[in-house]
Amino acid sequence: MSAQLSSEYGSGFSVSALQYMRGFYLAYPDLLANRHALRVDFDPQTIDALVIQHAARVESGAHTHTHTDADGAWRAGTLHPGLSWTHYRLLVKVARPEVRNFYEIEAIRNGWSARQLERQIASLLFERLLKSRDRQGVLTLANEGQLPAHPKDAIKDPYVLEFLDLPASHRLVESQVEEALLNQLQAFLLELGGGFAFVGRQRRLTLDGDHFYPDLVFYHVKLKCYVVIDLKVGKLTHGDLGQMLLYVNYYDREVASKDDNPTIGLILCSEKNDAVARYVLADKNEQVFASRYQFVLPSVDQLRAEMQRELEHLGQTVPDEELATKPTKRRKSTGKIKGRKQ
Structure with missing residues (x-):
């Protein structure tokens, strides 16, 4: 498919690019209310017109193709103009929807660059914050992001x-x-x-x-x-x-x-x-x-073992699937952030 599309339409259809597109479609099934609207012929003028319209809406602050709640507020899992394609390429690697929602909310709220988002995912921010939350707190974290209401909510370990x-x-x-x-x-x-x-x-x-x-x-x-x-x-x-x-x-x-x-x-x-x-x-x-x-x-296994140890002190247990995070492959860093495979 990559070879065929590249020969017909030029660059932008490499194997990795198509894999990201497919992952994006599967991770965000509710992005567009009317999927038949996607059936657009690959006409350069039509595509250029769509890109210009999207850019104009983003510039004006409108939420292009964005699902909202009844009160009109943006919700996680839907398109947001504050996140770039690079952001979404990182987010689709996060397997669990509730964890992905958390990173979306925090990236938008804090204005994280794609590089900052990559670091927070790689350093397992969600899992580290999990340690100080009860089950209801975990749901709040996934649905609303990090909203410190008590001193312990602002503390991480490690x-x-x-x-x-x-x-x-x-x-x-x-x-x-x-x-x-x-x-x-x-x-x-x-x-x-x-x-x-x-x-x-x-x-x-x-x-x-x-x-x-x-x-x-x-x-x-x-x-x-x-x-x-x-x-x-x-x-x-x-x-x-x-x-x-x-x-x-x-x-x-x-x-x-x-x-x-x-x-x-x-x-x-x-x-x-x-x-x-x-x-x-x-x-x-x-x-x-x-x-x-x-x-x-930290590695996923290190965080899982540490969290389980802390919870055992409290007489609680958490199923392994609740702690599981899809491994994230990170490229070798050329800057100050030293990456390694998680």
Whole structure:
């Protein structure tokens, strides 16, 4: 078919292009209300006219061939002018419709480029967010995207920092990680998620002449609260948690305004100690969180095993098919994002 179409109509009908077209058609069966409208002769003038009409509608903000709900709002699984063909080529590789819907919603809401969307799919963003959701929360995530309503909704575990291009070495120190994060602040904000605004680094706190320096401070515009982040190389200790409690209490009492919500504290460490965290945090476990960071993209099996372990602590189980994600083949990266087959 590729050879025949190419000989008759020229370039644009390679085998891979036809495979993407077929995958797009199968993944988005509801794109057009009247499929007979697709039966257009391959006349160059007709095709050019359709392209010009589509471009004009996109330019004016209209939703060309877009299915909407009863109230006229766009819904996932239908065409959106904010997503390019490159976006859709990435989305059709996501096998589960609810997961694909999530990435569509987030790509449109956050204005992700195709490269940013590729990274979020490859780093299994949906699966990482899944860990902090109950079953109803999973449905909300799939249908509405990431809408933080509580502090835990804004936290991931693990955080994937492969864009820093740092080795996973015990010789690293916190200052190196901090410097690398600031040099790649745009990528770090993308990994943190929507709503984070950078406030500053090493902002001094003074208590009776003693000075303390939280590594990074952000403000979450949706949760309306400060977010204090501390970086730790190595295993999480009770001292790290105690220090973060001090930062959180200080910001709640001395920095936050009366309209702000309680401060969130996030410790990024290379190795967690869940038992220590539970006993030290006690009644503060809704404000202070500890998450791991890693410098390589996680595999599906790693995420599945980790999620199952976390759920077993809660006395829950999730069927394997609910965690399954179609493997994504990624090309070798030529930039700062180092890809590997998932």
